[in-house]
Each structure stands twice: as C-alpha cells, then as structure tokens.
Amino acid sequence: MVETSLLLVLLATLADMQLTEIDHIAIAVNDLEAAISYYGEAFGAEVHHREIVDSDGVEEALIKVADSYIQLTAATRPDSPIAKYLEKRGEGLHHVGYRVDDCAAALAQMIEAGATPIDVAPRPGSRGTTVAFVHPKGSFGTLIELVQE
Ligand code: CO
Numbered sequence: 001m002v003e004t005s006l007l008l009v010l011l012a013t014l015a016d017m018q019l020t021e022i023d024h025i026a027i028a029v030n031d032l033e034a035a036i037s038y039y040g041e042a043f044g045a046e047v048h049h050r051e052i053v054d055s056d057g058v059e060e061a062l063i064k065v066a067d068s069y070i071q072l073t074a075a076t077r078p079d080s081p082i083a084k085y086l087e088k089r090g091e092g093l094h095h096v097g098y099r100v101d102d103c104a105a106a107l108a109q110m111i112e113a114g115a116t117p118i119d120v121a122p123r124p125g126s127r128g129t130t131v132a133f134v135h136p137k138g139s140f141g142t143l144i145e146l147v148q149e
Helices: 002-013 030-045 080-090 103-112
Strands: 019-028 047-053 057-066 070-076 092-100 131-136 144-148
Touching: 002 070, 019 080, 019 144, 030 057, 057 092, 070 080, 070 092, 080 092, 092 103, 103 144
Parallel strands: 019 070, 092 144
Antiparallel strands: 019 092, 047 057, 057 070, 131 144
C-alpha cells in the first residue's frame, strides 16, 4: 500500500522528541548579590538553590518559576568561561537549559542533526544534574545546555 510506505518513511525521518521542559534560563551577571536583590525587589523572588560549581568557575543562584528556573550566574575566577563572556559581551542572557529525560540520547540526536558539541559526553552539573553544552555555532546563535535531572 502506498499510504503505509509513505507513513513508514515519515516515521523514519522524525527524530524522537527529547525536550520535556525549559530547565533554566541563565543570565550572566557581574554581581550575584546585586542581581539577587534586584529579583527580590522587582518580583518578590527568593533564591531556591545556590551553588558554586568549581569546575565551571561559576556561582549560581536559582530562582524557581513554576517548574523552571532563572539561573543568575556569576564568575568565581577571572579565567572561567563566564568571566571571559562577561568581559567580552557584558551582562545578559547566556544560555538556555533544555530539560531532557536522557542527556546522552539528546546529545547524540543533536550531533546527528548537525550540532557542534562543547561536551562530547554528558557530565555532572549543578543540583546533581547531568548536563552537556552545545555550541551556539550550528544552533542558531544560542548556547544550549541539555539538563537531565
Ligand atoms: Co546552565
């Protein structure tokens, strides 16, 4: 049957849906305390989780919004990637964290679709998550972090 073979071709070309939620939107800031105060005054927002991630040279303050977070992110040392970003581009949107069920599978599917990985394999992130970063080049100018809880 023509209809059946067309359907099979269509199913074969569709990749699995990997996204389950926006995990977080990361904003690079120079002064974490000032940013936390501002979000408190402007939105009544409280910090839900705070963590220094030594390997990345960042300190994060997470503000919960429904099932997602705003991740205020500051540098803990001058040679960290976020410090270089702040120096070059200034404060602002840094990356979007997409929540996925399986970080390795999502990363493999992104690479298959032409993405340029920064992390070639999933690694530990904050909050006990497993993460992988994908370069803005090849992802329409957005630094993407895959986050598996
Ligand atoms: Co992040």
